[in-house]
Amino acid sequence: MAPERRVPEARRRPAAKTGDILDAIPAIVADHGPWDRGATEGKGARVTVEPELVPSPVDPSWAGVVISLLSRTSASGLLTLAKEAALAAVGSRAGAVYIRQDDGRLRLATTTGYGEYIVERYGSVDADADLPAAEAARERRLVWRPTREYSGLGSDAARFPSPSAYASVPLMLEDRCLAVLSLQLDRREPLSESEERTLSLIAAVAAQRLEYLLSRETKVLTAGVPRLDQAVRLVESRTRAARLELAMASADIGAFDWDFASGRLVWDERTCRLFGVESDTFDERIDTFYAHIHPEDRAAVHAAARTSMRTGFYSALYRIIRPDGVVRWIDAKASVVRDAEGNPQGMVGVAQDRTEEREHEERRHARREFVLNLTAAFGAALSTQDVVDTMTGTVLPALDAKALAIHLVQDGDVVLAGAAGYPEEVLRRLGERSMGQADSPMSAALRAGSPLFFESREEFLAAFPDESFRPAVRHHAWALLPLTTADGTVGTCILSYADPRVFTPDDQIVTTAIAGILAQSLARARLFDQRRQAMTELQRVMLPRSLPRLPGVEVAVRYQPGSEGLDVGGDWYDVVRLPGGKVGLMIGDVQGHSAQAAAVMGQLRTALLAYADDGHGPADLMACGNRMLCGLDTELFATCCIVELDPATGALRMARAGHPYPLLLEADGTVRELDGPGGLPLACQLDDEYPVVTAELPRGATLLLYTDGLVESREHSYDEGVAELLRSLSRWSAGAGPESDGGPGSDRGPDGEGAGPETRAARNGGPASNGPARGAPSGARDRTDLDVLADRIAAPAAGRTAQDDIAVLLVRRTD
Known part of the structure; x- marks a missing residue:
């Protein structure tokens, strides 16, 4: 670069217009001429122009940039340098160069600072569009204008910083626009006079050099044609080859020529650049080419080359490993050259870096797979809690988020439906009514109607300064998702990240997709929850509201509705007072899970209670x-077990209809099945008989009656479930005592789990309630061993994903 020339203060001139700069260009071009690699070497390579003769209309420090522009040997290198120099001149981080095509459209040639969406969306611009580059091309002058004034951006204007503006300058040759240099300015202030002069200089020099580069293909003039002025000749003699060169340069497409006989492979400068090698050090050996190919792709490239010998066309997409270790995808296509006899002599073709397209396709495929898998996961989520669990287990890890909170809109208020990953203090605040305030993050997301992204803690606190919304200390980025469907607003979802992050276009696309899927799933789950609650309440109404107070025995029951589906089950139980001081115990299960099953259960239960009042024994009942x-218009059957117990003597009589055997827990801790013959399930055979089994319930012993949902599950068989129940009762007996670890004094089940919030509990003399029974009707808060045992028996089934209803009936003889 030439040393800086200082211009005396007295000779500095006011700001020059674009025309003044253009007037100065011929002298500069004359000095530097048709620049090539050797132009800076040897004598006479540089001509000094005295300031007095050619006054510079721009800052002399830009002379080096001018020289660099004039020394570019490729159109792509020229346009890239012009763009970078212009960005530096105005302090911008984003800009682009558009090439004007023969049809008048502007095509993006090089860009800096823009995301994938903007590049794809505005890769080709109509000359009449209300966009920065198009306006400069039409006006044929430098144009400055605020970004949001361009109607052609539409809703995309919101993607640009505010405030921001565009400065666009055309690359003009006389009255023709060759290209447009467009710069994004993150400020309100227009360009200064100095900035305008500098941009005009860069554009003028770049236009002159661009025309020269395009004309290098036309070096021989037709005989008799006078040697024209360079600018006129360039305009009138541009060839198809020159336009092809421009297109290849703009798209960064390299060319290669492979001679089969010698193995010599010639690469142009762009191909060398694609492979990361210097053009003057490339040895032109085919082995060097194969050495750059990724080991896993060499066989495919070799196969494509062999196939081209037969077909005459070569096409391969493969990976290369550059000398610096970077892996890139190359797309190469070529035609095979044959001699007069048709024998292949070599191939001539082009190569282009397809890494961005390949990565874009891989990201698009990953997004599609993620969305499909997420949709399938949400499809299996029935309740609101299932949806929250799916978000926690699937979405959080996939997005590398650390916490989430889902709020639902109910009766005009915002209610916390579920959260994960937050400390207690933040979790408490998320559940407060203040989250529905107009200035809350949730309300902001709902007003926006589209996801809001905060890439740092400072951004979030600036938007939501209220102390009520202060985030967790270890969270530093957020995505706020409004959850809406065609039917209205469902709620909001907050995703919190541990570190500051830049939300890429891919992040925003995936997050928006998640918001849509989540909204649909929550709307469906909320409807499911409402219907299930109504059906469950219907079934609870059909069960006993309370148990009678019976002398000589202690009774405890638990009921757990099935956790899958909307349909109610047919499990039931009853404890009735019989003549002579005896006690009747009934438990049953109607086949299926439906409103019909519940109706049949209600009718059967009512009938058995009526028959029991008439004094019938177990077999007759x-x-x-x-x-x-059998007389009902139904194909459903039912299992049942009826026990008649005399508390005074302990004598019991039992009849079964296809129901599980009761379990007898002796006072000494022995546990066994109370087996014996029984009949078929009810409604299987009209005249079936039900034999009576007699036994004794000693003082302190406990009889357990249950439905098959207690021991059946998808994880194990019925027999394995019964065996595990027997082992659990044995362990409980061995550690019995209110103070024993894991014993009756614990609210945990045999496997250490609680009975669960949906469990219906009752004891003799007390009302039925949701959750473990906490006391007798008198209000005492002590719990009996039988209460704890009932909780522990129901706990494992309540803790797993139960597919069937569970009914448990315990009776202990106390006198």
Whole structure:
């Protein structure tokens, strides 16, 4: 670069217009001429122009930039340098160069600082569009204008910083626009006079050099044609080859020529650049080319080359490893050259870096797979809690987020539906009513109607300064998602990240997709929850509201509705007072899970209670129930077990209809099945008989009646479930005592789990309630061993994903 020339203060002139700069260009071009690699070497390579003769209309420090522009040997290198110099001149971080095509459209040639969406969206611009580059091309002058005034941007204007503006300058040759240099300015102030002069200089020099580069293909003039002025000749004699060169340069497409006989491979400068090698050090050996190919792709490239010998066309997409270790995708295509006899002699083709397109396709495929998998996962989520669990287990890890909170809009208020990953203090505030205030993050997301992204803690606190919304200390980035469907607003979702992050266009696309899927899933789950609650309440109404107070025995029951589906089950239980001081115990299960099953259960339960009041014993009661059920217009059957117990003597009589055997827990801790013959399930055979089994319930012993949902699951068989229940009761007996670890004094089940919030509990003399029974009707808060045992028996089934209803009936003889 030439040393800086200082111009005396007295000779400095006012700001020059674009025309003044253009007038100065011929002298500069004359000095530097048709520049090539050797132009800076040897004598006479540089001509000094005295300031007095050619006054510079721009800052002399830019002389080096002018020289660099004039020394570019490729159109792509020229346009890239012009763009970078212009960015530096105005202090901008984003800019682009558009090439004007023969049809008048502007095509993006090089860009800096823009995301994938903007590059794809505005890769080609109509000359009449209300956009920065198009306006400069039409006006044929430097144009400055605020970004949001360009109507052609539409909703995309919101993607640009505010405030921001565009300065666009055309690359003009006389009255022709060759290209447009467009710069994004993150400020309100227009360009200064100095900045305008500098941009005009860069554009003028770049235009002159661009025309020269395009004309290098036309070096021989037709005989008799006078040697024209360079600018005129360039305009009139541009060839198709020159336009092809411009297109290849703009798209950064390299060319190669491979001679089969010698193995010599010639690369142009762009191909060398694609492979990361210097053009003057490339040895032109085919082995060097193969050495650059990724080991996993060499066989495919070799196969494509062999196939081209037969087909005459070569096409391969492969990876290369550059000398610096960077892996890139190359797309190469070529035609095979043959001699007069048709024998292949070599191939001539082009190569282009497809890494960005490949990575874009991989990201698009990953997004599609993620969305499909997420949709499938949400499809299996029935309740609101299932949706929250899916978000926690699937979405949080996939997005590398650390916490989430989902709020639902209910009756005009915002209610926390679920959260994960937050400390207690933040979790408490997320559940407060202040989250529905107009200045809350949730309300802001709902007003925006599209996801809001905060890339740092400072941004979030600036938007939501209220102390009520102060985030967790370890969270530093957020995505606020409004959850809406065609039917209205569902709620909001907050995703919190541990570190500051830049939300890329891919992040925003995926997050927006998640918001849509989540909104639909929550709307469906909320409807499911409402219907399920109504059905569950219906079934609870059909069960006993309270148990009678019975002398000589202690009774505890638990009922757990199935956790899958909207349909209600047919499990039921009853404890009734019989004549002579005896106690009747009934438990049953109607086949299926439906409103019909619940209706049949209600009718059967009512009939058995009526027959029991008439003094029928277990066998007669079962027979009456069987006849009644056979007479109903239904194909459903039911299992049942009826026990008649005399608390005074401990004598019991039992009849079963396809129901599980009761379990007898002796006072000494022995646990066994109370087996014996039984009949078929009710409604299977009209005249079936139900034999009576007699046994004794000693003082302190406990009888357990249950439905098959307690021991059946998808994880194990019925027999394995019964065996595990027996082992659990044995362990409980061995550690019995209110103070024992994991014993009756604990609210945990045999496996250490609680009975669960949906469990219906009752004891003799007390009302039924949701959750473990906490005391007798008198209000005492002590819990009996039988209460704890009932909780522990129901806990494992309540803790797993239960597919069937569970009914548990415990009776202990106390006198």
